[in-house]
Amino acid sequence: MSAPTPRTRLRRFPDKAAYDAATIHAVLDASPLGHIAYAMEGAPMLLSTLVWREGDRVFWHGSSASRALRAMEGAEVCLSVTTLDGLVLARSAFEHSVQFRSVMVMGRAEKVTEGKEAHLQAMVDRLFPGRWQQLRPMQSQEVKATAVFSLPLSEASAKIAMGGPTDEEADRSWPVWAGVVPMALTFGAAKPEPDLPEGLPAPEVAWVAR
């Protein structure tokens, strides 16, 4: 992965940046929620959407009629997946920070023209392995109404900050609690539809916020 310039910054000091594929993939895979910056008539816009990775590309989807997606087609975008892992409490306000893992990908958004359904299957099966083949099969007008986009990971970078507070030596005896309050995106118990026939097993979530 080459280093894009400039990169996003989540806190005020440079954090450990990584450009290796394994790290970038792991951070992308840690959360299904992505944000995509794009331009609409010259103005910066933001799309929050589910994203998923297949190999060395990141994908997202939406309505074929979506103004946001139409504005993105072939255009430069900046996609980010950020997981907040904790709040870091120091003795001084200045050294407070957060634990996070973030990936930023820049490039031109490419609209998928062939094999859309296989990518939608990848999205569903990534969250719930094997679910796609249990579903009512997708209809051609549904495929038509759905747009799938992707971005190569050739200009991607990861930033990871998982350390504790870094107070200056002189501050370390200041009488205030210091440490980390961990945070995680967690799943609750699955809530079945009221009219669901008995005996259908609840799906197992493959995805875990690591």
Added chain:
Amino acid sequence: MSAPTPRTRLRRFPDKAAYDAATIHAVLDASPLGHIAYAMEGAPMLLSTLVWREGDRVFWHGSSASRALRAMEGAEVCLSVTTLDGLVLARSAFEHSVQFRSVMVMGRAEKVTEGKEAHLQAMVDRLFPGRWQQLRPMQSQEVKATAVFSLPLSEASAKIAMGGPTDEEADRSWPVWAGVVPMALTFGAAKPEPDLPEGLPAPEVAWVAR
């Protein structure tokens, strides 16, 4: 609140949009993580950062030397706070969706020039009430090194989708599990620094992902 055009969309169908201050405030207050789209030399860029609300403005901060913040000053930006509340599993792939609450704010980023410290206090005390006055007092060079930005909520909109699957009648008997897998950002047990003196109470987190 007036309706900005266009608005972000998290799923393919229009969801319930809201422009009243109470809803917008509640969604902004539900997560400390924001994303801000801005332009850097004409290219769309994204900043992931902590955000907090004071009255009818949303704030963020960073290093005074940050290239991202310098690029934003007085420029159009688009800020979003999105909370993922669940995965919605339908009988057809097409009706799968997510439960979410999202706010999008558009406007020109304003750099705070007076009273930066009071805003930083608001950020800390919002997360941990009363903590600011327990901290080693902020030094003038720390205030100088910190930039604070804000955006009015005059062009803000909220979108909330908390429903279950909306399968077509003909699909509701398809033999696959359907319902909602809830998600939430949760806090773990606070981890004190190894050299922390005994007897200092761990801070209580005021903020809860509601």
